[in-house]
Amino acid sequence: MSGFPGGLRAERRERLASAMAAEGIDVLVVAGNPWRSDYLRFAIDVTLAEGQAFAFVRRDGGTRLIAENEAEAERIRVEQPEIEVSGSRSPIEATAQAIATLGPGRIALAPFAAIPCGLATEPLRASIGTATAMLDRLMLRKSPAEIDAFRRAASLADEGYAVFCKAARVDRPEYALVADVEAFFRSRGCPENFQILASGGREVRGMHPPGERRLAPGDLVTTELTPCVDGYYAQICRTLVIGDPNDAQRRAFAVYDAALEAGVAAVRPGVTAGEVAKAENEVFRAHGLGEYVTSEYTRVRGHGLGLYVDGKPAVLEDVELVLEPGMTLIVHPNTYHPEVGYFVHGDSLQVTAAGCEVVTHTPRKLFSVPGN
Amino acid sequence: MRRGLISWSRDEVAASVLDDRVSRLQAAMRKAGLGAVIAYTSFARPSAVAWLTHFVPYWNEAILVVHPAGPPVLLAAFSKRVHDWIREVSHVGEVRAAPDLGRAVVKYFDEHPAAAGRIGVVELDALPWPVAAPLIDRHGVSLVDATSVFAGVRQPADEVEIRLARRASQIAAGAFAAIPAGIRRASQLLAALEGSARLGGAEDVQLRLAADLGSEATLRRVEGDAPLANRHAVQMLVTYKAACVRVTRSLCAGAAPRSWQAAAGWLVRAGARLGEDGLATGTADPAPGRISFWQIESSLGSQPLSAVAGSQGGVAPVLPAGSLASLSVRIDLDDGPWLGGGALQVGGRAADAWIAQESSE
Numbered sequence: 001m002s003g004f005p006g007g008l009r010a011e012r013r014e015r016l017a018s019a020m021a022a023e024g025i026d027v028l029v030v031a032g033n034p035w036r037s038d039y040l041r042f043a044i045d046v047t048l049a050e051g052q053a054f055a056f057v058r059r060d061g062g063t064r065l066i067a068e069n070e071a072e073a074e075r076i077r078v079e080q081p082e083i084e085v086s087g088s089r090s091p092i093e094a095t096a097q098a099i100a101t102l103g104p105g106r107i108a109l110a111p112f113a114a115i116p117c118g119l120a121t122e123p124l125r126a127s128i129g130t131a132t133a134m135l136d137r138l139m140l141r142k143s144p145a146e147i148d149a150f151r152r153a154a155s156l157a158d159e160g161y162a163v164f165c166k167a168a169r170v171d172r173p174e175y176a177l178v179a180d181v182e183a184f185f186r187s188r189g190c191p192e193n194f195q196i197l198a199s200g201g202r203e204v205r206g207m208h209p210p211g212e213r214r215l216a217p218g219d220l221v222t223t224e225l226t227p228c229v230d231g232y233y234a235q236i237c238r239t240l241v242i243g244d245p246n247d248a249q250r251r252a253f254a255v256y257d258a259a260l261e262a263g264v265a266a267v268r269p270g271v272t273a274g275e276v277a278k279a280e281n282e283v284f285r286a287h288g289l290g291e292y293v294t295s296e297y298t299r300v301r302g303h304g305l306g307l308y309v310d311g312k313p314a315v316l317e318d319v320e321l322v323l324e325p326g327m328t329l330i331v332h333p334n335t336y337h338p339e340v341g342y343f344v345h346g347d348s349l350q351v352t353a354a355g356c357e358v359v360t361h362t363p364r365k366l367f368s369v370p371g372n
Numbered sequence: 373m374r375r376g377l378i379s380w381s382r383d384e385v386a387a388s389v390l391d392d393r394v395s396r397l398q399a400a401m402r403k404a405g406l407g408a409v410i411a412y413t414s415f416a417r418p419s420a421v422a423w424l425t426h427f428v429p430y431w432n433e434a435i436l437v438v439h440p441a442g443p444p445v446l447l448a449a450f451s452k453r454v455h456d457w458i459r460e461v462s463h464v465g466e467v468r469a470a471p472d473l474g475r476a477v478v479k480y481f482d483e484h485p486a487a488a489g490r491i492g493v494v495e496l497d498a499l500p501w502p503v504a505a506p507l508i509d510r511h512g513v514s515l516v517d518a519t520s521v522f523a524g525v526r527q528p529a530d531e532v533e534i535r536l537a538r539r540a541s542q543i544a545a546g547a548f549a550a551i552p553a554g555i556r557r558a559s560q561l562l563a564a565l566e567g568s569a570r571l572g573g574a575e576d577v578q579l580r581l582a583a584d585l586g587s588e589a590t591l592r593r594v595e596g597d598a599p600l601a602n603r604h605a606v607q608m609l610v611t612y613k614a615a616c617v618r619v620t621r622s623l624c625a626g627a628a629p630r631s632w633q634a635a636a637g638w639l640v641r642a643g644a645r646l647g648e649d650g651l652a653t654g655t656a657d658p659a660p661g662r663i664s665f666w667q668i669e670s671s672l673g674s675q676p677l678s679a680v681a682g683s684q685g686g687v688a689p690v691l692p693a694g695s696l697a698s699l700s701v702r703i704d705l706d707d708g709p710w711l712g713g714g715a716l717q718v719g720g721r722a723a724d725a726w727i728a729q730e731s732s733e
Contacts, residue, residue, distance in 0.1 A: 117504035118497030183567025
């Protein structure tokens with residue numbers, strides 16, 4: 001029931017083996033946990049629900065996994081019988097011992113974000129940067145099969161936003177909206193979704209997990225939905241008003257919509273992520289809102305998508321990563337607006353040879369739901 | 373990668389309860405000669421810090437610094453604009469912006485040296501390398517593992533945590549009751565459970581499913597869909613206000629077979645007798661089949677639940693009486709496998725051991 005097409009699993013493994021050969025790596029030890037399963041998913045097609053796990057990926061094909069959670073070990077054993085899976089309540093110690101018995105050959109650890117302190121010992125510590133960069137390169141530029149999964153996730157995000165709009169009614173608590181959306185995603189076989197939201201007015205400075213606040217007429221309700229299909233995440237950001245939007249809300253929307261359009265228009269091969277951010281931010285500056293594109297009010301102007309919800313590149317003006325065909329990201333000029341509060345608006349896209357293709361299709365408008 | 377309701381209800385968890393927990397840790401620190409204890413928190417490892425402060429990082433990471441006296445300090449990698457939300461949902465003395473978490477901790481200890489010199493780290497080995505590297509460079513041998521110091525104060529559970537765990541168990545029970553009759557797909561089952569649990573106020577819900585007990589009893593993380601056989605089993609890991617329980621049920625259309633009723637009855641009795649020595653006491657009452665798997669888990673560190681005893685590793689008498697635990701069991705009956713489990717207090721009064729009424733049919 002892992003649901004992952006075996007062909008894509010094999011394709012990724014082949015790409016990884018080639019990259020390991022190019023780097024001279026014989027055994028790659030890949031760490032993962034329920035938050036950072038992306039590298040593990042790429043390397044051996046495993047997404048963790050609980051505990052830590054460490055995969056030993058041999059360039060010549062053999063794979064071993066040490067999993068902390070016994071239930072995880074058991075189900076991975078069943079899902080992928082070709083992997084030698086063992087459970088250990090001390091997985092870091094067990095992995096260190098297994099590394100010590102590997103024998104000759106170049107061993108590398110990855111990724112930087114998930115390798116625990118207990119494994120980052122000399123001389124392997126020095127390999128973490130190189131191996132992580134190798135995997136990042138592989139994961140940044142998606143194959144057609146990966147793009148297909150991303151596009152299906154984007155379609156699900158569109159459907160999810162329609163469910164969110166229907167769920168947003170006066171007097172409902174924020175967490176009830178998330179309950180409706182999560183139930184919908186489950187009904188479509190979607191195992192993961194990253195979602196945050198906010199409701200209210202000028203006092204709202206950002207999004208967060210759902211609380212107990214109840215929706216009220218006049219509220220701006222923001223959300224970002226990030227469903228996952230076959231391991232790949234796509235995201236949509238939209239804002240709705242409870243009741244009819246007022247003039248300030250309409251004016252604000254016009255700025256964010258223009259910024260999103262400018263950002264998307266800037267995306268093409270050869271352009272840096274920083275140039276995309278600059279295109280978005282210039283719209284705010286032209287409207288006298290330059291202060292609100294700083295880190296005081298916003299985090300990023302978009303980010304990469306794929307096997308992780310918040311991947312590379314970060315879309316910020318100082319990021320020099322050059323976009324290439326096959327990269328997938330969201331452009332979202334989300335930030336605080338001094339007249340109406342925090343406002344979000346963003347679409348997922350893939351970089352193509354000619355420019356880009358937006359893959360979320362929810363209308364770019366300021367949504368409104370009945371205020372009574 | 374999901375988060376539901378996160379809020380701090382002072383009626384359910386008074387600030388004094390969190391203060392008491394921090395005080396317990398501070399007393400243990402002083403006894404162990406530690407000048408400070410730090411606990412890392414992230415989506416994957418939220419539990420230690422949540423128990424002390426009610427703070428749950430929904431996507432980023434943070435480190436809690438506890439000194440031998442005074443309120444704890446949270447160094448959070450979140451941007452400053454999230455700090456108001458952090459203060460709203462948690463109980464800490466100070467929140468500091470720490471975009472580069474490891475370096476921020478080093479800077480903090482430069483400004484606020486640990487009194488006794490040694491800094492205890494909860495689960496030092498598991499600290500992510502980007503966070504650990506600057507700390508090790510600066511403090512090296514002063515860093516010691518404080519996993520056992522923390523675990524020593526984490527259980528037994530206080531009354532507040534038992535109440536929250538009971539609510540989590542009730543959320544799970546409500547979700548099972550919300551399953552529509554006649555469903556035939558895994559996606560329908562999981563959608564009903566997920567929707568009900570989230571509406572019930574669950575902070576987090578993890579679902580595993582054995583879709584056809586006639587062919588396989590492995591509980592899987594479901595990605596996509598599958599046909600649902602007449603006999604299947606579901607496991608829910610439910611977190612409510614940082615209290616976590618694991619509930620397992622075998623389900624079938626119509627009345628439960630007599631063999632299942634016998635297994636469920638045995639589980640209730642075995643759990644009620646669960647002592648400090650694990651399931652050994654409970655097995656004095658023979659199970660109605662072969663116990664092919666059993667596991668006792670408890671919240672002892674940064675992960676929601678950690679295995680402390682079970683068929684995979686033997687009995688480890690590590691939980692003090694009154695500890696909150698989750699028991700999961702798989703029994704091979706004459707007519708196929710049966711799975712069950714729930715949350716209980718070990719070593720307490722037998723009649724009150726299960727924190728919510730268990731059943732399985």
